[in-house]
Amino acid sequence: MKNHLSSARWNPYVVGALIGVLSLITFALADKPIGMSTAIAQASGACALPFAGADGVAANTYWAKKAVPKWDYGTLFLLGSFLGALGSSLSSRSFKLQAVPSLWRDRFGPSVPKRLAAAFIGGAVILYGARLADGCTSGHGISGSLQLAVSSWTFFIVLFLSGIVTAFALFHRGGSAGAR
Amino acid sequence: MTPLLAFITGSNLLWAGLFFGIVFGWLLHRGGVTDYNVIVRQFLLQDFTVLKVMFTAIVVGGLGVWILHGQDLANFHIKPAAMLAVVLGAVLFGIGMVVYGYCPGTGVAAIGAGRLDALAGFFGMIAGGVAYALSYDWVAARILPVADLGKKRLPDLASFPEWVWYAGLVAMAAGVFALVARIEKTRAAFHPNA
Numbered sequence: 001m002k003n004h005l006s007s008a009r010w011n012p013y014v015v016g017a018l019i020g021v022l023s024l025i026t027f028a029l030a031d032k033p034i035g036m037s038t039a040i041a042q043a044s045g046a047c048a049l050p051f052a053g054a055d056g057v058a059a060n061t062y063w064a065k066k067a068v069p070k071w072d073y074g075t076l077f078l079l080g081s082f083l084g085a086l087g088s089s090l091s092s093r094s095f096k097l098q099a100v101p102s103l104w105r106d107r108f109g110p111s112v113p114k115r116l117a118a119a120f121i122g123g124a125v126i127l128y129g130a131r132l133a134d135g136c137t138s139g140h141g142i143s144g145s146l147q148l149a150v151s152s153w154t155f156f157i158v159l160f161l162s163g164i165v166t167a168f169a170l171f172h173r174g175g176s177a178g179a180r
Numbered sequence: 181m182t183p184l185l186a187f188i189t190g191s192n193l194l195w196a197g198l199f200f201g202i203v204f205g206w207l208l209h210r211g212g213v214t215d216y217n218v219i220v221r222q223f224l225l226q227d228f229t230v231l232k233v234m235f236t237a238i239v240v241g242g243l244g245v246w247i248l249h250g251q252d253l254a255n256f257h258i259k260p261a262a263m264l265a266v267v268l269g270a271v272l273f274g275i276g277m278v279v280y281g282y283c284p285g286t287g288v289a290a291i292g293a294g295r296l297d298a299l300a301g302f303f304g305m306i307a308g309g310v311a312y313a314l315s316y317d318w319v320a321a322r323i324l325p326v327a328d329l330g331k332k333r334l335p336d337l338a339s340f341p342e343w344v345w346y347a348g349l350v351a352m353a354a355g356v357f358a359l360v361a362r363i364e365k366t367r368a369a370f371h372p373n374a
Contacts, residue, residue: 078200162274
């Protein structure tokens, strides 16, 4: 595996252990599991405000009860995650404006609009799935699995199977793609 | 019940969220999981960074939270096992994760690292959130109640003591790590430059 960002990459086991420690700190001190997709659903409610109006958003069961659009612990955690990665990438000189990742380019070509359109569609599908399952790789995959939740281990296993099937269907033509 | 140590409340909770988020985003970036190639190659079984990070976090966090919970120092937060919704959602999530190339957390962090496709996908996630909110009444009536087992933990399913489950978790993680190490060693022998 070529390591392009050797200076910016820490050992994945060390990073995993630190995320585990962060997780138990947030459980103990703030009574909050790590999660991300609820905050994005809250942000989607905020983005709907100009179109639906405050009354329209408040009339929606989901935004009224499950993902209220406001600045709270979860939405600030989302903002923090952006800022943390920004700080990490700038301080390790690995910040790079890039629209088309190399693996995508090798398989689907260098077109920027094509990649951005696919990312948009993929993003829509992933968040709908996350809300339907009531969690994402953070909320279910890490926070739920570490509590041995039945829902989270089901999510983890099915997500990986679905991802493997999708990845092989999209990228594994004659073994040429990906395995550079 | 409020756990004994949870002294971060009220408006301090907002600052704590921002701070914990910064640490999380920093770790995701340093772990390499804000990289499209790393995520997609995990599903192509060519790069195991994602599994290494997740399983280590689950073992360390799992043992830690279990111990804290045993001392009444932390609450569990279990999501309901609405099995139809969880399975359908996970299928969609897996498809979306490969096409997007990030998950919600790593996507937000990847925007911070300058990845413009992650930003386009963030707008997609906003659209997905709107779609879910608009369909929520139907989903809540037709999908969520199907095969809903409630807020169950694995230890609720079989009457082994808790420590047996955690020992199994550690053993499973060790097995996965050993298997991954073997695969990586075999590949390195065949592709010295890969």
